[in-house]
Amino acid sequence: MASDPANAEPTPKPREPKWRSLFRRSRSAVFVLGGNRRLRYANPAWEAATGVSPAKLRGTKISASRTPASPLWAALAPPPEVWRGESARVRRAPPGADCGPPWWDASYLPLRGSGDKILGVIGTLDIVGETPPRGAAKLPAIFETLRRRRGADFTFDLLVGDSPALVRLQSQLRWAAEKGAPTWIVAEAGTGKESLTRAAHTVGRERERRFVALDCRGLQPYLLEGLLFGKGGLASGRAVGTLHLKNPEKLPRDLQNRIAEWCGSAGGPHLVSASAAPVAEQVASGQLIPRFQMQLAMLEVRVPPLRERFAELPRFLMRIAPSPAAPGEEVLRILRSHPWPGNFHELAAAWHDALRRGGGAPVAPEHLPRYVREHFLIASSAQTPRKLPGLDAVLESVERRMIARALALSGGGQAEAAAKLGIVRARLARRIEALKLARPPEPNS
Amino acid sequence: MKAPQLVLFSVDDWLANQLREVAAEHRWLFRESRQFGAFAKQFEERRPSIALVAFDPHAVRSELAEAIALLASEHPEVAIVAVSGSKITEDHLPEWTAALLDLGCRWVLYPPFARPVLEDVLSGAMGALTERMKWPGAEKAIDLASGGYEEAP
Numbered sequence: 001m002a003s004d005p006a007n008a009e010p011t012p013k014p015r016e017p018k019w020r021s022l023f024r025r026s027r028s029a030v031f032v033l034g035g036n037r038r039l040r041y042a043n044p045a046w047e048a049a050t051g052v053s054p055a056k057l058r059g060t061k062i063s064a065s066r067t068p069a070s071p072l073w074a075a076l077a078p079p080p081e082v083w084r085g086e087s088a089r090v091r092r093a094p095p096g097a098d099c100g101p102p103w104w105d106a107s108y109l110p111l112r113g114s115g116d117k118i119l120g121v122i123g124t125l126d127i128v129g130e131t132p133p134r135g136a137a138k139l140p141a142i143f144e145t146l147r148r149r150r151g152a153d154f155t156f157d158l159l160v161g162d163s164p165a166l167v168r169l170q171s172q173l174r175w176a177a178e179k180g181a182p183t184w185i186v187a188e189a190g191t192g193k194e195s196l197t198r199a200a201h202t203v204g205r206e207r208e209r210r211f212v213a214l215d216c217r218g219l220q221p222y223l224l225e226g227l228l229f230g231k232g233g234l235a236s237g238r239a240v241g242t243l244h245l246k247n248p249e250k251l252p253r254d255l256q257n258r259i260a261e262w263c264g265s266a267g268g269p270h271l272v273s274a275s276a277a278p279v280a281e282q283v284a285s286g287q288l289i290p291r292f293q294m295q296l297a298m299l300e301v302r303v304p305p306l307r308e309r310f311a312e313l314p315r316f317l318m319r320i321a322p323s324p325a326a327p328g329e330e331v332l333r334i335l336r337s338h339p340w341p342g343n344f345h346e347l348a349a350a351w352h353d354a355l356r357r358g359g360g361a362p363v364a365p366e367h368l369p370r371y372v373r374e375h376f377l378i379a380s381s382a383q384t385p386r387k388l389p390g391l392d393a394v395l396e397s398v399e400r401r402m403i404a405r406a407l408a409l410s411g412g413g414q415a416e417a418a419a420k421l422g423i424v425r426a427r428l429a430r431r432i433e434a435l436k437l438a439r440p441p442e443p444n445s
Numbered sequence: 446m447k448a449p450q451l452v453l454f455s456v457d458d459w460l461a462n463q464l465r466e467v468a469a470e471h472r473w474l475f476r477e478s479r480q481f482g483a484f485a486k487q488f489e490e491r492r493p494s495i496a497l498v499a500f501d502p503h504a505v506r507s508e509l510a511e512a513i514a515l516l517a518s519e520h521p522e523v524a525i526v527a528v529s530g531s532k533i534t535e536d537h538l539p540e541w542t543a544a545l546l547d548l549g550c551r552w553v554l555y556p557p558f559a560r561p562v563l564e565d566v567l568s569g570a571m572g573a574l575t576e577r578m579k580w581p582g583a584e585k586a587i588d589l590a591s592g593g594y595e596e597a598p
Contacts, residue, residue, distance in 0.1 A: 138537070139540060139541065140505050140510070142505075142507040142510045142511070143544045143548065146548060147544070147547055150514055150517070150518065150547075150548065150549065153518055210543035210544060210546065212543055212546045212547065214546075217573050217576070218569040218570070218572040218573035218576070219566070219569040219570070219573075220569060223552075223562070223569070227542065227553075231538075232533075232535040232539060232542075233538075233539065233542075234539050234542055235539075236538075237536075237539025237543070239540050239542075239544070240539075342578075345577060345578070348522075349522075353491070
């Protein structure tokens, strides 16, 4: 007899096993694998951690060598020793990430059956070093304080001087920074290009944004490309106010184009390039794209090398590192004799070296580096070759001495002297007259 | 010229192990330091130097930022490379990179970075430093009194 379904007693819901209830309420992520490596159970905490519903994965084989490979399997698969019966704990990057934090710390406990057969594995998952909320990655306030403090260290005092060229250079750099005019600096290495650009940045219209200096020499182009245009590169934000690019001609042309586009766009940085040669020369040699000359070098300035500014040497030395006493005249004379191809970098190295050798005493010539002193010695001891006397003067001098000698030997007798000299007497008389020699008295007179 | 050196400031060993190998391959001196005072002292002797500073953007200590700024202003000839120990979200990256470069760093690295990248950054920076410290006059004269060239150990 069939029972009436309407009046039938409701079937009692099967009771959840106690272990399952424990795992369900647990805040730790727990999962259970069967002996065949398939997922049997995973608790809600596991679902929250992985973001995957266990219902969808139940029965799926969890193995790192599974095909097609899944980052989730790779992150969850027990290491081989677990299937040999040993418990293990491993740290792995979350699926899809190359490294942490956060890290996934997985622990595995193998369940042994009779004959050491592995019946299954209980795994737990802890997420350590969780990525903090976005706000936590914000720049600390100290960066802003330090930026202002550092900016104050850079002034135009490197360009202080009476020379009209220096006064003009300072006002040109200031003007370029205030107007945001792209500038091309021509200068030798070590002349202080970066310091001057930074000083201009601190008084310019971009001073509230960052100053970034990049040297294109030596670095692989892909690194610079990544830094500027890669994921999260500088070009993707508006943080950079002034971009000081040293030797842009060393970059590949496609990267030069991208930089030109970025700097020419609205919100792009104020570009100040620097190189040893004028922009026109670099473009003519094919190393630089013409766009740099047309759009990114509105102003071209030249920073003079140190050897053209020896008048300010004492001030530069005191700025590099104050010495116990002002440098003496002899020290300055030696320093001025050197050409300083490395400019301020070389001078700073030499001066620091001299101070160290002086051991707190005022710098003396012997404290200066040997190669600088040697250069001075060579320069000061060089003899200018004497001018050769004319042939006529030499012959006249020889003639004068021979006639005087012959007259002396002949007791003033011109006839005898002429005979000794192998000339006739009349000629001797003419020569005595021409050379204005004192006419000796004749022996007979 | 004295041998180039790599000086690492880090509180753990994860970067030091990689750097030791790179330094040995290039015959650079490798030094590491866990205290700011000792770290800054490594640069008193003039030689091509790269200072690597490991930092955690999620917990930057103000002393670390101050140490970078101080090193950059007292030793402008030293190339400072900041190496982040953890990732930063993409939208914060430009701000962080620009701030560190503005502070005086020459380069900033974020994970994940492979060893060849680290090597390219360091060898590029060291090459530029060595070039900068090579003056024609200084090269000709071997000044035994000032130490001369020093072989890496």
